[in-house]
Amino acid sequence: MAYSKVKYEDIKKLCNLVFKRFGFNEKESETITDVLLLSDLYGIESHGIQRLVKYYSEIKGGLININSEIKIVKETPVSAVLDAQAGMGQLVGEKAMNMAIEKAETSGIGMVVVRNSNHYGIAGYYARMAEKKGLLGISMTNSPAVIVPTFGKEAMLGTNPIAISMPAEPYPFLLDMSTSVVTRGKIEVYNKRQEPLPLGLGLNSEGEDTTDPGDILYNVPRKLGGGLLPLGGSKELTGGHKGYGFALAVEMFTAILSGGFTGNYVHLDGSDGSGTCHSFFAVNYGIFGDKKSIEDSFSKYLNELRDSKKAKGAVRIYTHGEKEIEAYNDKMKNGVSMNDITLKEINDICEYFDIQMSDYISKI
Amino acid sequence: MAYSKVKYEDIKKLCNLVFKRFGFNEKESETITDVLLLSDLYGIESHGIQRLVKYYSEIKGGLININSEIKIVKETPVSAVLDAQAGMGQLVGEKAMNMAIEKAETSGIGMVVVRNSNHYGIAGYYARMAEKKGLLGISMTNSPAVIVPTFGKEAMLGTNPIAISMPAEPYPFLLDMSTSVVTRGKIEVYNKRQEPLPLGLGLNSEGEDTTDPGDILYNVPRKLGGGLLPLGGSKELTGGHKGYGFALAVEMFTAILSGGFTGNYVHLDGSDGSGTCHSFFAVNYGIFGDKKSIEDSFSKYLNELRDSKKAKGAVRIYTHGEKEIEAYNDKMKNGVSMNDITLKEINDICEYFDIQMSDYISKI
Numbered sequence: 001m002a003y004s005k006v007k008y009e010d011i012k013k014l015c016n017l018v019f020k021r022f023g024f025n026e027k028e029s030e031t032i033t034d035v036l037l038l039s040d041l042y043g044i045e046s047h048g049i050q051r052l053v054k055y056y057s058e059i060k061g062g063l064i065n066i067n068s069e070i071k072i073v074k075e076t077p078v079s080a081v082l083d084a085q086a087g088m089g090q091l092v093g094e095k096a097m098n099m100a101i102e103k104a105e106t107s108g109i110g111m112v113v114v115r116n117s118n119h120y121g122i123a124g125y126y127a128r129m130a131e132k133k134g135l136l137g138i139s140m141t142n143s144p145a146v147i148v149p150t151f152g153k154e155a156m157l158g159t160n161p162i163a164i165s166m167p168a169e170p171y172p173f174l175l176d177m178s179t180s181v182v183t184r185g186k187i188e189v190y191n192k193r194q195e196p197l198p199l200g201l202g203l204n205s206e207g208e209d210t211t212d213p214g215d216i217l218y219n220v221p222r223k224l225g226g227g228l229l230p231l232g233g234s235k236e237l238t239g240g241h242k243g244y245g246f247a248l249a250v251e252m253f254t255a256i257l258s259g260g261f262t263g264n265y266v267h268l269d270g271s272d273g274s275g276t277c278h279s280f281f282a283v284n285y286g287i288f289g290d291k292k293s294i295e296d297s298f299s300k301y302l303n304e305l306r307d308s309k310k311a312k313g314a315v316r317i318y319t320h321g322e323k324e325i326e327a328y329n330d331k332m333k334n335g336v337s338m339n340d341i342t343l344k345e346i347n348d349i350c351e352y353f354d355i356q357m358s359d360y361i362s363k364i
Numbered sequence: 365m366a367y368s369k370v371k372y373e374d375i376k377k378l379c380n381l382v383f384k385r386f387g388f389n390e391k392e393s394e395t396i397t398d399v400l401l402l403s404d405l406y407g408i409e410s411h412g413i414q415r416l417v418k419y420y421s422e423i424k425g426g427l428i429n430i431n432s433e434i435k436i437v438k439e440t441p442v443s444a445v446l447d448a449q450a451g452m453g454q455l456v457g458e459k460a461m462n463m464a465i466e467k468a469e470t471s472g473i474g475m476v477v478v479r480n481s482n483h484y485g486i487a488g489y490y491a492r493m494a495e496k497k498g499l500l501g502i503s504m505t506n507s508p509a510v511i512v513p514t515f516g517k518e519a520m521l522g523t524n525p526i527a528i529s530m531p532a533e534p535y536p537f538l539l540d541m542s543t544s545v546v547t548r549g550k551i552e553v554y555n556k557r558q559e560p561l562p563l564g565l566g567l568n569s570e571g572e573d574t575t576d577p578g579d580i581l582y583n584v585p586r587k588l589g590g591g592l593l594p595l596g597g598s599k600e601l602t603g604g605h606k607g608y609g610f611a612l613a614v615e616m617f618t619a620i621l622s623g624g625f626t627g628n629y630v631h632l633d634g635s636d637g638s639g640t641c642h643s644f645f646a647v648n649y650g651i652f653g654d655k656k657s658i659e660d661s662f663s664k665y666l667n668e669l670r671d672s673k674k675a676k677g678a679v680r681i682y683t684h685g686e687k688e689i690e691a692y693n694d695k696m697k698n699g700v701s702m703n704d705i706t707l708k709e710i711n712d713i714c715e716y717f718d719i720q721m722s723d724y725i726s727k728i
Contacts, residue, residue: 073653074651074652074653076472076651077471077472078442078471078472078473078651079472079473079651079652081652081653107441107442107471108440108441108442108443109442109443109473109475111473111647113652136616136621148675149669149672149681150681150682151674151675151678151679151680151681151682152669152672152673152674152675152678152681153673153674153675153676154672154673156668156669156672164609164613164616166616166620173612173616175609175610175612175613177603177605177606177609181596181602181603182601182603198601200602203675206675206676207673207674207675207676207678208675208676225673231595231596231603231606231607232545232595232596232603232607233602234675237546237562238545238564238597239541239545239546239595239596239607241541241682241684242539242541242595243595243596243603245528245539245541245684246539246610248537248539248669248683248684249528249539251665252500252528252530252537252662255661255665256530256658256661256662256665257500257649257652257653257658258652258653259652259653259657259658259661262665262668264665264668283475285621287438287440287442287443288438288443288445288477288621288622288623289437289438289445289621289622289623293623294620294621294623297620297623298616298620301615301619301620301626301628304520304626304628305513305516305520305521305612308513308516308518308520309516309517309518309571309589310515310516310517310571311512311515311516311517311567311570311571311572311598312517312570312571312572314515314516314571315515316515317513317514317515317516318514318515318605319612320605320609320612
């Protein structure tokens with residue numbers, strides 16, 4: 001696939017405008033754009049602006065209701081339950097994490113769970129909202145079932161990412177990962193390249209290891225069996241039951257606590273909205289000690305990890321978030337990579353809304 | 365290895381007595397015994413009564429101080445930091461989880477972190493303390509460094525288990541897992557059997573995949589390089605950086621937040637105490653909705669997972685905790701399995717303290 005580079009500020013302006021044409025107001029459009037483009041800046045193309053077309057079709061199809069009001073179902077000084085009422089995931093996500101942050105600043109800990117939402121972009125965006133305020137932040141979301149439980153052949157759990165972030169120098173800590181071995185996006189890449197899938201990533205409709213990425217992508221949305229393997233793979237010996245356990249815990253923290261849909265009911269055709277559930281957690285670690293000392297000891301440990309001895313043939317040990325921050329700095333300076341298919345899709349949407357794409361962005 | 369079965373009540377009485385002879389009072393001995401034997405009842409031999417000899421040598425060696433007072437360093441309505449002052453892990457563990465439970469019952473959420481502690485047995489014991497009170501419970505602990513970061517060859521993180529438990533019918537949910545592919549105990553089993561290790565579990569001193577379990581067991585405590593692989597294995601493709609991230613997050617939630625030692629400093633010869641750190645977390649999920657409805661929807665989902673379609677050749681899908689509860693019921697009825705080496709070690713300790721082991725236990 002051919003890639004072009006475009007300036008961040010250009011694509012941001014255009015993206016904002018497109019979301020306004022979808023029907024969102026100025027502030028809403030800015031929030032959604034901010035979440036989407038952080039993904040592209042981090043180099044996570046799958047959750048970035050390439051989602052624009054998909055979001056528009058979900059708005060047209062009724063899964064996403066652009067006029068929904070977020071409802072506060074229940075609230076305490078440390079917690080809240082929000083009903084997104086089929087609204088855009090990024091909007092309820094920002095609101096929920098802001099509530100968790102306020103509660104953490106007032107009470108020490110804040111935990112907000114959300115039901116009846118939609119795709120909310122990268123979980124790491126919300127974890128870093130807390131990190132930027134000098135807090136420990138966690139966010140999780142469920143998603144349409146694609147992970148198969150250990151010894152099963154039916155997708156029953158979402159890819160269920162977990163993001164954890166905390167301030168550190170010179171890089172914040174940012175773990176942002178699905179609880180499957182790889183995401184659906186990675187399977188799509190193998191499929192586009194017509195390359196066989198390495199064993200241990202996914203199962204066919206009989207629940208057997210498969211090397212055919214197209215098979216998985218065809219079967220899962222049609223509920224024909226098979227899907228992605230949880231982190232740890234298909235066997236207990238390699239810890240597959242552990243990844244399955246983490247994916248299940250994410251369903252518990254999102255769908256079960258919020259009273260929403262578990263992954264096996266999310267995004268079923270005919271349901272009213274996608275029913276995706278999220279959770280947001282913020283901790284003011286000042287409740288445990290001097291914040292600066294805690295940050296310093298964390299930075300020291302992360303540095304010890306990066307400086308520890310390398311395996312034969314390896315040149316660098318990363319701590320989580322380092323790659324994302326490096327990608328961010330590079331792309332802010334040198335432009336955001338966009339593949340030609342995505343650029344074409346954006347152009348089509350622009351034409352539909354009578355926007356001249358070339359008035360906004362030009363390839364660098 | 366030959367195994368015998370002994371009655372739970374018999375081994376409990378003897379174990380209590382031995383801990384009293386070590387110098388613990390009646391209540392302390394009961395708590396430690398309760399934690400240790402739950403591990404045997406769950407079928408997790410490595411963390412059960414076979415630790416008796418090791419604990420005694422750690423008391424004699426000064427790592428464990430039986431007279432230490434647990435110090436409350438800092439406290440808020442939702443949190444506390446405890447300094448175990450080199451005391452027994454089970455004692456500070458029980459106190460810390462009880463504090464987290466009280467805070468959750470009063471404020472909705474409780475989070476207690478502990479520094480300067482020792483081995484505390486199975487993390488699942490503490491998570492279930494909360495579960496038995498109708499709360500969501502989490503516990504984590506760090507441990508002497510044995511996990512190697514992705515692309516490294518130096519053990520820098522403990523096996524760092526995470527346990528999560530929540531009420532459900534007919535089985536509670538109990539995830540209790542190390543963040544390595546397998547625990548050190550599993551490597552010991554391969555070594556005892558003189559069997560080659562499957563690839564993907566551990567690294568040799570150069571940071572290369574190894575099939576030699578003895579190599580890992582020799583190298584790690586001597587800091588010669590190598591160790592266990594994080595969940596997901598040695599490669600980013602198989603998600604090794606995810607397991608590494610979870611292990612790192614456990615260091616953050618235990619050592620960093622409590623102001624204690626990270627895994628690479630735990631249990632170093634010459635340090636005063638082992639420096640192990642734990643964390644305990646309880647949530648009264650009544651803050652999110654009707655408790656009974658939440659439990660019912662969780663039970664329903666766990667049941668759907670167990671009832672979902674099986675992979676070709678598989679007969680059963682488990683949810684986490686099911687195997688432990690089945691083992692518990694079996695062993696309470698039919699006796700606890702103890703291997704001959706452990707029985708011999710207990711007999712030696714009994715002789716040392718002038719206890720006639722046969723007065724207390726007989727093989728079934």
